[in-house]
Amino acid sequence: MKKRVIIIVLDGVGVGALPDADRFNDENSSTLPHVATHTKNFSLPNLQKLGLGNIVEISGVSKNLQNTAAYGKMREVSPGKDSVTGHWEIAGLNVETEFQFFPNGFPKKMIEKFIELTGVPGVILNKAYSGTDAIRDFGEEHLKTKKLIIYTSADSVFQIAAHEKIYPKEELYRICEIARHKLFNPGQTIGRVIARPFLGTNKENFKRTTNRKDYAVSPPRDTILDILKTNSYGVTCVGKIEDLFNFKGMTKSFHSHSNEEGIDKTIEFLRTAEDGLIFTNLVDFDSLWGHRNDVAGFAKGLIYFDTKLPEIISSLSDDDILILTADHGCDPTFPGTDHTREYIPLIVYGKNCSSKNLGIRNSFADIAATIADYFSVEKPELGVSFLKEILKEN
Secondary structure: OOOEEEEEEEOOOOOOEOOOHHHHOOOOOOHHHHHHHOOOOOOOHHHHHHOHHHHOOEOOEOOOOOOOOEEEEEOOOOOOOOHHHHHHHHOOOOOOOOOOOOOOOOOHHHHHHHHHHHOOOOEEEEEEOOHHHHHHHHHHHHHHHOOEEEEEOOOOEEEEEEEOOOOOHHHHHHHHHHHHHHHOOOOOOOOEEEEEEEEOOOOOOOEEOOOOEEEEOOOOOOOHHHHHHHOOOEEEEEOOHHHHHOOOOOOEEEOOOOHHHHHHHHHHHHHHOOOEEEEEEEOHHHHHHHOOOOHHHHHHHHHHHHHHHHHHHHOOOOOOEEEEEOOOEOOOOOOOOOOEOEOEEEEEEOOOEOOOEEEEEOOOOHHHHHHHHHHOOOOOOOOOOOHHHHEOOO
């Protein structure tokens, strides 16, 4: 029989502010409950069956005393609230070093070095800014001058937006590689350099394309991905997992361009992959709806995932364990457009798994420790396994 663990990260779907959220000005953030409260006739019947409503109060999602999965929520011990930190902690890393942030824009000398290294005619913007607003507000100037639109956010990111007719994606990728490998000095740890190509003729119709590409730093130490790969297990990744781990520890990856494609590819791999880990990120919750304060889109995305959940579950083998979780919050009802420092949900389902309350876990890395326990391999540096709590007695 196939023995696998499947992690599906609903990117940005937090379930309430962490105790230290005030350090990030994120008090009272609560992504999933707030989306539900602001949506008429909201319901997630399949997630409700698993026990989602038992984790936190969610309008339209009832508590279910007959739930079919283990459930709980997880706090983050790492000091950030970004995707890289969240995923690395899920994979068992204690992310002690904070990435560098540039809330007031990148230093003049850094921008001058960037222009010199890449040979571009200049840059526009250079401050923390919404990505969609950046191309709307500065796209026309970019078309006229060919200057690149540079911006950051509350994340540790150096984002480069360019029109695909001015800078074909291969050229934009070349520029991003230069920025990733040559721009930052020793001791400057930027989480990601991100290519943000777009199309359109004016601010009324500028639109990002699906050719986004992330250039992340590699995890500094081995994660559960590396440990499984070293032990000859498959590590199949879907979505932006390859970007977040810089391909480290993977045996196969597929870079999906939407939640729908990511879900379909996950189901395909469920039908074909052998023993090991399938690790999927569904990024649209974060990139399309959370950061854009699009509550309606966020709700539709959750409802769509819920409709696909039975097909995912029906594709599981007898010894598979399915873990549904998130990596941080991204509350679309909250002021601003940044990530929010929140608990993440934990739902664990399998034919051999019991339905019980796992409580509040002290680290996202409990997922990695549980996976290590299940495959009887070396445990990562952080995390406490909950495997014995969820497996049914024989």
